[in-house]
Amino acid sequence: MSNPASLHSPTTFDGDDHFHDECGVFGIYRHPDAAAHTALGLHALQHRGQEAAGVVSFDGEQFHSHRALGHVGDNFNSAQIIRTLPGEMAIGHVRYATTGGTVLRNVQPLFADFKFGGLAIAHNGNLTNAYGLRTALVERGCIFQSTSDTETFIHLIAVSRGTNVVERVTDALRQVEGAYSLVAITREKLIGVRDPRGVRPLVLGKIGDSWILSSETCALDIIGAEYVRDVEPGELVVIDKTGLHSFKPFVPTDSKFCIFEYIYFARPDSNVEGRNVYQIRKNIGAELARECGIEADVVVPVPDSGVPAAIGYAEQSGIPFELGIIRNHYVGRTFIEPTQQIRNLGVKLKHNANGQYLKDKRVILIDDSIVRGTTSVKIVDMVRQAGAKEVHMCVSSPPITHSCFYGIDTPDQEELMASQHELEAMRKIIGVDSLTFVSFDGLYRAVRDEDRNTENPQFCDACFSGNYPIRLVDKDSGEAPKQLSLLTTQE
Ligand code: AMP
Numbered sequence: 001m002s003n004p005a006s007l008h009s010p011t012t013f014d015g016d017d018h019f020h021d022e023c024g025v026f027g028i029y030r031h032p033d034a035a036a037h038t039a040l041g042l043h044a045l046q047h048r049g050q051e052a053a054g055v056v057s058f059d060g061e062q063f064h065s066h067r068a069l070g071h072v073g074d075n076f077n078s079a080q081i082i083r084t085l086p087g088e089m090a091i092g093h094v095r096y097a098t099t100g101g102t103v104l105r106n107v108q109p110l111f112a113d114f115k116f117g118g119l120a121i122a123h124n125g126n127l128t129n130a131y132g133l134r135t136a137l138v139e140r141g142c143i144f145q146s147t148s149d150t151e152t153f154i155h156l157i158a159v160s161r162g163t164n165v166v167e168r169v170t171d172a173l174r175q176v177e178g179a180y181s182l183v184a185i186t187r188e189k190l191i192g193v194r195d196p197r198g199v200r201p202l203v204l205g206k207i208g209d210s211w212i213l214s215s216e217t218c219a220l221d222i223i224g225a226e227y228v229r230d231v232e233p234g235e236l237v238v239i240d241k242t243g244l245h246s247f248k249p250f251v252p253t254d255s256k257f258c259i260f261e262y263i264y265f266a267r268p269d270s271n272v273e274g275r276n277v278y279q280i281r282k283n284i285g286a287e288l289a290r291e292c293g294i295e296a297d298v299v300v301p302v303p304d305s306g307v308p309a310a311i312g313y314a315e316q317s318g319i320p321f322e323l324g325i326i327r328n329h330y331v332g333r334t335f336i337e338p339t340q341q342i343r344n345l346g347v348k349l350k351h352n353a354n355g356q357y358l359k360d361k362r363v364i365l366i367d368d369s370i371v372r373g374t375t376s377v378k379i380v381d382m383v384r385q386a387g388a389k390e391v392h393m394c395v396s397s398p399p400i401t402h403s404c405f406y407g408i409d410t411p412d413q414e415e416l417m418a419s420q421h422e423l424e425a426m427r428k429i430i431g432v433d434s435l436t437f438v439s440f441d442g443l444y445r446a447v448r449d450e451d452r453n454t455e456n457p458q459f460c461d462a463c464f465s466g467n468y469p470i471r472l473v474d475k476d477s478g479e480a481p482k483q484l485s486l487l488t489t490q491e
Pocket residue numbers: 264302305306333334335336367368369370371372373374375376408409410
């Protein structure tokens with residue numbers, strides 16, 4: 001590591017961070033411009049995490065790291081910075097913390113020096129038994145440097161009795177529960193792994209002879225790499241000078257890819273598990289149109305997340321699509337703002353009515369989801385003030401009634417509008433003439449799960465159904481605090 005001191009400097013602690021986060025990961029093996037490609041890949045994955053970014057490279061002798069709070073483009077924007085990350089192997093991470101501040105000590109990739117050499121690791125997902133594991137590890141004398149659940153892997157790898165790095169990583173993975181797509185580098189290897197359920201995405205790509213691992217295919221496109229295949233749920237891939245090796249170290253189980261990746265989280269130009277995200281969003285819009293059948297003059301998306309579904313809705317219904325709301329792109333996602341007050345302000349900063357397309361019109365507004373309801377209330381008010389005659393809200397997901405514990409940042413259940421209110425009450429609060437959510441069957445048809453098995457759906461839809469496919473060990477134990485008490489240093 002080139003300057004480990006700055007990575008763990010206590011002066012960067014603010015102690016006000018949360019246990020889990022949303023993220024994107026990228027890794028590249030044997031490329032002369034490994035760090036520059038990683039920075040570009042992370043730029044394409046920026047939507048998965050906007051609060052911090054980091055790259056660790058290995059040059060054959062030493063690991064090098066640059067990690068910073070903020071966007072990729074603001075932190076990996078000069079040849080000078082890229083030059084501090086030499087070597088032909090690199091991994092990177094973008095992070096999107098939940099409530100509270102992001103602190104540098106939690107910015108990934110995390111790095112540690114082991115008996116067998118260094119290892120850097122970047123994680124997308126959320127472990128559901130991290131608190132219990134961490135408590136046990138601390139009792140054994142492990143000293144944690146961050147509040148990130150990812151650090152649990154580091155300690156489990158360190159205390160493993162495995163005889164080589166792959167055995168140690170496997171040993172660690174067998175102890176954790178939850179959702180994870182990981183990339184890691186050692187001195188010789190690039191490693192990628194998806195949890196047995198495959199909740200978060202991870203794809204394999206190639207550029208020339210170089211292997212790539214990425215959360216989404218859009219990061220392959222940006223560097224001109226070809227898509228090879230998705231890493232399979234429960235698969236561990238190890239890439240070294242002898243090529244790519246695939247291991248299946250877990251007991252096989254049903255896969256449960258996160259359906260919300262299709263609805264909101266992944267980039268529309270990505271293909272995830274063989275399905276194009278944009279196409280699926282359009283399909284959901286078409287399903288909504290079939291289910292709603294509302295008469296109206298215009299279909300207006302809440303930009304940007306509602307756009308593909310609104311196109312699908314308009315195509316299916318024959319009602320003209322209009323950009324009746326314009327988004328200012330220089331404001332981040334409203335969710336990212338740390339307080340309700342700022343979130344409210346954020347919505348105003350972000351959207352403006354395109355008046356003449358709304359005035360005296362019967363408007364169908366399309367958004368991908370209602371979480372707290374903040375966005376919908378503001379947007380509907382804006383559309384009404386612009387003179388709309390009727391406002392109908394159609395949502396391209398079922399009501400979100402449960403929090404996610406697998407790596408999507410949703411607030412506590414009490415803050416979820418649909419967990420607190422019935423449909424009619426929501427309609428009144430949002431102030432619309434009608435409110436429709438796509439049905440479960442419509443959603444499943446749209447993602448082409450034609451034979452939807454209602455008993456055992458092939459996706460994780462816990463945020464809509466409350467059916468959590470992976471045990472919530474920490475939550476159910478009732479012991480895990482929201483913020484890790486081990487590290488509540490306030491500075
Ligand atoms: P809310 O205002 O709380 O109802 O949030 C709804 C808006 O947030 C929708 O426009 C979604 O596109 C967006 N959204 C949904 N889920 C998330 C998430 N996990 N992170 C950030 N934004 C989200």
